[in-house]
Amino acid sequence: MGSNGHNLRLVVNRDKQDSPIRGVYLVTDHGDRLAERVEAAIDGGVRIVQYRNKGKDRAQRYAVGEELRDLCSRRGVIFIVNDDLDLALQLKADGIHLGQEDGDPRIARRELGPGRIIGVSTHTMEEALAAQAAGADYIGFGAMFPTNSKEIGHLAGPEGLAAIRSRIMIPIVAIGGISRDNGPRVVDAGADALAVISAVLAHPDPFLAATELGLLFNRRAPHPRGAVLTIAGSDSGGGAGIQADLKTATLLGSYGSSVITALTAQNTRGVSGIHGVPPSFVAEQLDAVLSDIPVDTVKTGMLFSAEIIATVADKLAEYRKRIVVVDPVMVAKGGAPLIDRGAVNVLKDRLMPRTYLLTPNIPEAERLTGLTIVDEEGMQEAARRLFRLGARNVLVKGGHLVAGDAVDILFDGSAFHRFTAPRILSKNTHGTGCTYAAAIATYLAQGEPLREAVGRAKEFVTAAIRLGQPLGRGHGPVNHLLAALEVGDQGPGTGDR
Numbered sequence: 176m177g178s179n180g181h182n183l184r185l186v187v188n189r190d191k192q193d194s195p196i197r198g199v200y201l202v203t204d205h206g207d208r209l210a211e212r213v214e215a216a217i218d219g220g221v222r223i224v225q226y227r228n229k230g231k232d233r234a235q236r237y238a239v240g241e242e243l244r245d246l247c248s249r250r251g252v253i254f255i256v257n258d259d260l261d262l263a264l265q266l267k268a269d270g271i272h273l274g275q276e277d278g279d280p281r282i283a284r285r286e287l288g289p290g291r292i293i294g295v296s297t298h299t300m301e302e303a304l305a306a307q308a309a310g311a312d313y314i315g316f317g318a319m320f321p322t323n324s325k326e327i328g329h330l331a332g333p334e335g336l337a338a339i340r341s342r343i344m345i346p347i348v349a350i351g352g353i354s355r356d357n358g359p360r361v362v363d364a365g366a367d368a369l370a371v372i373s374a375v376l377a378h379p380d381p382f383l384a385a386t387e388l389g390l391l392f393n394r395r396a397p398h399p400r401g402a403v404l405t406i407a408g409s410d411s412g413g414g415a416g417i418q419a420d421l422k423t424a425t426l427l428g429s430y431g432s433s434v435i436t437a438l439t440a441q442n443t444r445g446v447s448g449i450h451g452v453p454p455s456f457v458a459e460q461l462d463a464v465l466s467d468i469p470v471d472t473v474k475t476g477m478l479f480s481a482e483i484i485a486t487v488a489d490k491l492a493e494y495r496k497r498i499v500v501v502d503p504v505m506v507a508k509g510g511a512p513l514i515d516r517g518a519v520n521v522l523k524d525r526l527m528p529r530t531y532l533l534t535p536n537i538p539e540a541e542r543l544t545g546l547t548i549v550d551e552e553g554m555q556e557a558a559r560r561l562f563r564l565g566a567r568n569v570l571v572k573g574g575h576l577v578a579g580d581a582v583d584i585l586f587d588g589s590a591f592h593r594f595t596a597p598r599i600l601s602k603n604t605h606g607t608g609c610t611y612a613a614a615i616a617t618y619l620a621q622g623e624p625l626r627e628a629v630g631r632a633k634e635f636v637t638a639a640i641r642l643g644q645p646l647g648r649g650h651g652p653v654n655h656l657l658a659a660l661e662v663g664d665q666g667p668g669t670g671d672r
């Protein structure tokens with residue numbers, strides 16, 4: 176009987192194109208609240224759970240395994256048992272994962288039957304080829320990087336995975352020290368799945384950690400690669416707002432959708448009128464998009480009112496969208512206020528706790544923190560305070576500081592990262608902030624980890640400013656098209672430049 180209680184023949188197609196062995200592959204640890212943490216990871220996109228319990232107490236191993244098997248059955252998630260064939264049979268698992276010392280996969284196949292999944296740990300080309308020849312449905316291959324979760328004798332690294340890729344026709348599950356930041360190298364080396372323990376189960380937010388890792392597989396998606404939703408105002412002049420966001424997402428190679436929060440009558444000289452969209456219709460637009468389009472990342476811009484901010488926060492929670500870049504737009508280039516006074520507190524209370532990256536400029540950071548910011552030290556303090564208000568990561572943009580390069584400071588809760596670019600003196604900077612935040616959201620949707628996404632977005636927006644051309648009689652727009660052609664598919668940018 177299958178793990179979901181039916182006489183289920185889990186027909187596993189060994190052809191890696193059709194195999195269910197792909198994406199984020201969670202391996203359990205021995206910590207407390209295991210089922211709760213595993214379920215949070217499943218909510219974040221994990222579809223394969225391997226129960227790995229090296230304990231000696233068989234009854235305890237069975238009891239914990241039973242709870243996890245029932246959880247996986249309820250959620251339609253593949254449940255694999257590590258090492259122990261008897262336990263796998265007792266728990267009616269969907270499969271087993273065997274180490275080199277854990278028995279012959281052929282025997283496991285005979286005992287489990289054709290419809291079950293058999294994985295084998297491998298560390299060399301020889302072991303990988305032998306496992307494939309023995310009929311394994313996938314191989315584990317490691318270790319990718321140093322890890323504290325297991326004593327490892329061999330660091331194969333992503334290079335080792337790339338070396339076996341061409342000869343292994345079944346899925347390769349990479350394992351060992353994998354994280355959001357080093358995961359791209361493993362995906363780019365050809366891994367079909369990333370097996371992780373601590374990157375998800377030791378993370379304070381396993382849902383978010385699983386989501387971040389899952390996004391890395393968009394690196395392989397066909398164009399348009401990744402889907403970005405912008406929730407912002409319309410700029411009739413076309414230089415900022417959803418117009419800038421959609422140009423950015425599209426020109427950088429992703430799919431853009433939009434929810435409009437306000438209509439502005441605007442041109443290069445300023446804003447002459449604003450009509451807020453009824454919050455109920457903002458909610459209706461959000462339902463229409465989020466119930467149908469597979470949105471990977473969200474970018475918010477002008478949110479106009481406290482009611483709209485609350486509506487957006489509630490819908491992001493309802494649809495469990497966590498990779499949200501919030502550009503706290505407050506004042507238009509010409510000085511017109513784009514948010515009402517009461518809205519700032521609602522933004523801090525309701526939206527910040529759901530913010531993956533907050534991207535204030537200096538005036539916005541000062542308004543949100545009450546600080547006066549005159550240098551990088553002030554930017555760092557503002558970032559710390561905004562992190563404490565709930566933003567998971569904070570990018571304070573230094574463009575408004577008058578001296579030196581244009582320096583932006585990223586704070587991820589533990590470290591600061593500087594992103595610098597030459598300061599470009601131009602009046603054609605309309606839409607800079609929108610474009611920068613939209614580019615970050617786009618690169619995140621394409622599977623770039625945060626620092627790379629910020630670095631590449633900084634390069635893009637700097638080029639867009641530099642290539643800006645006069646248009647209208649006021650502040651001309653940045654040049655999205657020429658900037659996209661210039662940055663193209665160059666290698667990713669990184670922090671500390």
Ligand SMILES: Cc1ncc(COP(=O)(O)OP(=O)(O)O)c(N)n1
Pocket residue numbers: 202225227257258272273274275276277294295296297314315316317325348350370
């Ligand atoms: C996918 C995957 N790959 C490797 C392992 C390692 O298994 P483990 O039982 O921890 O060690 P070995 O028995 O393979 O030496 C795994 N659990 N999952």
Ligand SMILES: Cc1nc(C(=O)O)sc1CCOP(=O)(O)O
Pocket residue numbers: 202296315316317318319321322323324325327350351352353370371372373374
């Ligand atoms: C279980 C395991 N097997 C490895 C191998 O190389 O075979 S490395 C490893 C530990 C993986 O844990 P983490 O994701 O916390 O690094």
Ligand SMILES: [Mg+2]
Pocket residue numbers: 257258272273274275277
């Ligand atoms: Mg083992």
